Amino acid sequence: MFSRQQLLEIFERLYSAYGPQHWWPADSPYEMMLGAILTQNTAWTNVEKALSNLKSAGALNQTFLLNTDQEQLAKLIRPSGYFNIKAQRLQNFANWYQQQGRYKQLARLDDQDLRSRLLGVNGIGPETADDILLYAFQRPVFVIDAYTRRLLLVFGLIEGKEAYESLRRGFESALEPDVELFQEFHALIVRHAKQRCSGEPECPHCCVIAPLQTRGTPKSG
DNA sequence: ACCCAGGGTCATA
DNA sequence: TATGACCATGGG
Numbered sequence: 001m002f003s004r005q006q007l008l009e010i011f012e013r014l015y016s017a018y019g020p021q022h023w024w025p026a027d028s029p030y031e032m033m034l035g036a037i038l039t040q041n042t043a044w045t046n047v048e049k050a051l052s053n054l055k056s057a058g059a060l061n062q063t064f065l066l067n068t069d070q071e072q073l074a075k076l077i078r079p080s081g082y083f084n085i086k087a088q089r090l091q092n093f094a095n096w097y098q099q100q101g102r103y104k105q106l107a108r109l110d111d112q113d114l115r116s117r118l119l120g121v122n123g124i125g126p127e128t129a130d131d132i133l134l135y136a137f138q139r140p141v142f143v144i145d146a147y148t149r150r151l152l153l154v155f156g157l158i159e160g161k162e163a164y165e166s167l168r169r170g171f172e173s174a175l176e177p178d179v180e181l182f183q184e185f186h187a188l189i190v191r192h193a194k195q196r197c198s199g200e201p202e203c204p205h206c207c208v209i210a211p212l213q214t215r216g217t218p219k220s221g
Numbered sequence: 222a223c224c225c226a227g228g229g230t231c232a233t234a
Numbered sequence: 235t236a237t238g239a240c241c242a243t244g245g246g
Contacts, residue, residue: 041241042242042243042244043243043244043245045244045245046243046244046245049243049244050243078242078243079243079244080242080243081241081242081243081244082240082241082242082243083241083242083243084241084242085240085241085242086241
């Protein structure tokens, strides 16, 4: 699949091109977790509007999510798209979060336990769960998204049809479990995806996707 | 007028 | 297990 050396070369290029990203953009772990649900298959600019609406309405908290009706919540998050489904998902999350004893109790759980409990919430799939684990709970879990796949595909390191878990384990077994590295790596991949080729020499986008110096692991993994 | 975006669920074979 | 339909706004 890919080696530690290859991944580190990609990371170095991304870091050189774009610098530290300091993800996730949120004022609190709670806001981060809601944002992770709202950004599902949705441009972040739209999520910002939804989060802004929630803040203005004083709705960015457990009390509101647990007590308001779904239609009112959907109205506030309308700009993020899929608003009916996402309103339901936010409330599914809020109910679960309350049952689990909120952040303090969840933070006591080990990575795998916390992950499987997150996946038990209807509306939280593998990527959203891993976003939350990595950025809200500081766990060394590597997030795989569509951008990650595309980038690996550009370098010819994957076929493209690999399962989510397969790619996640690929990263996590090739790299040491370093939370800050994982946080920056995923953030940089997203940052790179938004970068259009400027056409200029030394274009950041093109510098990143140039062929790797390190050679591929022959066959097998 | 298209196309896609920091996915996930559900029904079907 | 593996496809396909569906969800929906906003920016290019």
